[in-house]
Amino acid sequence: xxxxxxxxxxxxxxxxxxxxxxxxxxxxxxxxxxxxxxxxxxxxxxxxxxxxxxxxxxxxxxxxxxxxxxxxxxxxxxxxxxxxxxxxxxxxxxxxxxxxxxxxxxxxxxxxxxxxxxxxxxxxxxxxxxxxxxxxxxxxxxxxxxxxxxxxxxxxxxxxxxxxxxxxxxxxxxxxxxxxxxxxxxxxxxxxxxxxxxxxxxxxxxxxxxxxxxxxxxxxxxxxxxxxxxxxxxxxxxxxxxxxxxxx
Amino acid sequence: xxxxxxxxxxxxxxxxxxxxxxxxxxxxxxxxxxxxxxxxxxxxxxxxxxxxxxxxxxxxxxxxxxxxxxxxxxxxxxxxxxxxxxxxxxxxxxxxxxxxxxxxxxxxxxxxxxxxxxxxxxxxxxxxxxxxxxxxxxxxxxxxxxxxxxxxxxxxxxxxxxxxxxxxxxxxxxxxxxxxxxxxxxxxxxxxxxxxxxxxxxxxxxxxxxxxxxxxxxxxxxxxxxxxxxxxxxxxxxxxxxxxxxxx
Numbered sequence: 001x002x003x004x005x006x007x008x009x010x011x012x013x014x015x016x017x018x019x020x021x022x023x024x025x026x027x028x029x030x031x032x033x034x035x036x037x038x039x040x041x042x043x044x045x046x047x048x049x050x051x052x053x054x055x056x057x058x059x060x061x062x063x064x065x066x067x068x069x070x071x072x073x074x075x076x077x078x079x080x081x082x083x084x085x086x087x088x089x090x091x092x093x094x095x096x097x098x099x100x101x102x103x104x105x106x107x108x109x110x111x112x113x114x115x116x117x118x119x120x121x122x123x124x125x126x127x128x129x130x131x132x133x134x135x136x137x138x139x140x141x142x143x144x145x146x147x148x149x150x151x152x153x154x155x156x157x158x159x160x161x162x163x164x165x166x167x168x169x170x171x172x173x174x175x176x177x178x179x180x181x182x183x184x185x186x187x188x189x190x191x192x193x194x195x196x197x198x199x200x201x202x203x204x205x206x207x208x209x210x211x212x213x214x215x216x217x218x219x220x221x222x223x224x225x226x227x228x229x230x231x232x233x234x235x236x237x238x239x240x241x242x243x244x245x246x247x248x
Numbered sequence: 249x250x251x252x253x254x255x256x257x258x259x260x261x262x263x264x265x266x267x268x269x270x271x272x273x274x275x276x277x278x279x280x281x282x283x284x285x286x287x288x289x290x291x292x293x294x295x296x297x298x299x300x301x302x303x304x305x306x307x308x309x310x311x312x313x314x315x316x317x318x319x320x321x322x323x324x325x326x327x328x329x330x331x332x333x334x335x336x337x338x339x340x341x342x343x344x345x346x347x348x349x350x351x352x353x354x355x356x357x358x359x360x361x362x363x364x365x366x367x368x369x370x371x372x373x374x375x376x377x378x379x380x381x382x383x384x385x386x387x388x389x390x391x392x393x394x395x396x397x398x399x400x401x402x403x404x405x406x407x408x409x410x411x412x413x414x415x416x417x418x419x420x421x422x423x424x425x426x427x428x429x430x431x432x433x434x435x436x437x438x439x440x441x442x443x444x445x446x447x448x449x450x451x452x453x454x455x456x457x458x459x460x461x462x463x464x465x466x467x468x469x470x471x472x473x474x475x476x477x478x479x480x481x482x483x484x485x486x487x488x489x490x491x492x493x494x495x496x
Contacts, residue, residue, distance in 0.1 A: 231487075
């Protein structure tokens with residue numbers, strides 16, 4: 001049993017949830033704001049991190065307006081957000097990823113779970129969004145890992161989930177989250193958070209190096225969006241009815 | 249209207265199909281044999297190509313036994329198969345891909361459509377099936393393209409469709425085919441063949457270079473299969489109910 005619930009067998013409601021403090025670095029962007037809304041609606045305290053404390057705070061107010069008064073969302077700097085979050089989601093463009101990891105590095109202690117959501121789209125170097133560049137370490141997530149304390153538990157996920165769809169709270173999620181990590185327990189904990197978002201499923205895609213593929217799938221979806229003039233193509237994995245933690 | 253049907257608006261049955269001669273290079277392998285069965289069942293003449301004429305011929309007989317006497321399947325060498333096919337599918341392991349393209353090169357004239365189904369799995373160099381290597385030209389399909397006459401119309405597809413599922417004729421296909429090509433008409437023609445396989449859908453993933461991503465998704469599926477101890481994970485694309493040719 002990971003964190004996040006008092007009674008894993010019980011129904012999922014705010015009454016049976018352990019409210020976690022969850023940092024969303026880049027929570028003012030499309031993907032990060034969508035995640036903020038979904039995690040806060042699941043009963044957690046979402047802590048938006050931004051380069052500007054003021055922008056973080058304003059965006060948090062916007063989230064509370066959307067979600068209603070019970071929701072707990074706050075906004076602060078990236079550094080303070082990373083420090084307070086029990087789990088830290090990082091949803092920033094690839095061009096700024098390394099700088100942000102260097103900024104939060106001293107605030108992310110060994111043992112903490114960090115979920116990198118970065119895709120190395122070629123837009124980072126003035127290229128096309130349906131092309132990718134190849135990070136030196138293989139993937140953006142692996143590049144991030146080497147910037148943090150070696151004891152940080154790195155997970156890569158959410159590359160193929162549209163920020164637009166995450167923000168549209170009334171619309172059921174249709175696409176699955178690929179979760180990559182070499183730390184099985186960290187992967188299961190992140191999986192539990194994903195399971196708390198209605199209709200969202202997660203698929204164990206293997207160890208962290210599999211992010212080399214999962215991250216590039218964002219660009220393939222952008223190419224599909226472009227071909228069909230749509231905004232929210234996604235992947236659903238076939239072959240099983242139930243995914244989540246393997247062997248469960 | 250591409251080749252393959254007399255009346256594109258009519259119901260899809262062998263009566264309304266123009267039987268095409270379709271080459272399946274590597275048709276003795278899992279993926280190629282599955283494609284052979286599906287294309288022959290759709291009413292086409294599938295011409296299995298093999299390094300050994302005898303093996304090609306024996307495998308063709310096996311296909312006819314499975315499909316019944318009406319099916320038209322023949323087997324021959326890779327060279328003769330490539331020469332006779334109006335469309336040429338190439339379903340071979342990456343380790344042998346370049347050699348086979350060199351062998352069929354003089355038999356594939358300008359204007360012919362070639363569908364490369366290769367994924368550059370690391371098994372080609374003694375590595376793991378859930379890892380990939382990076383072809384010099386970006387993708388296996390682009391590497392193949394430069395080995396053929398520049399007028400050949402190269403399409404990349406079928407990387408994420410399990411050979412096992414293709415061979416199981418009674419089981420509806422659950423996963424979608426990503427089709428990559430810089431030749432829109434060639435892409436639509438291959439798409440029409442895909443549409444003739446019951447329940448199989450195709451998604452336009454962009455130009456041929458998008459095979460750099462689509463090919464690696466095979467390895468991600470193998471990683472998922474490995475995590476869940478299954479054999480046939482696949483991708484279904486969400487965001488639209490109908491895919492196929494964009495704008496239609």
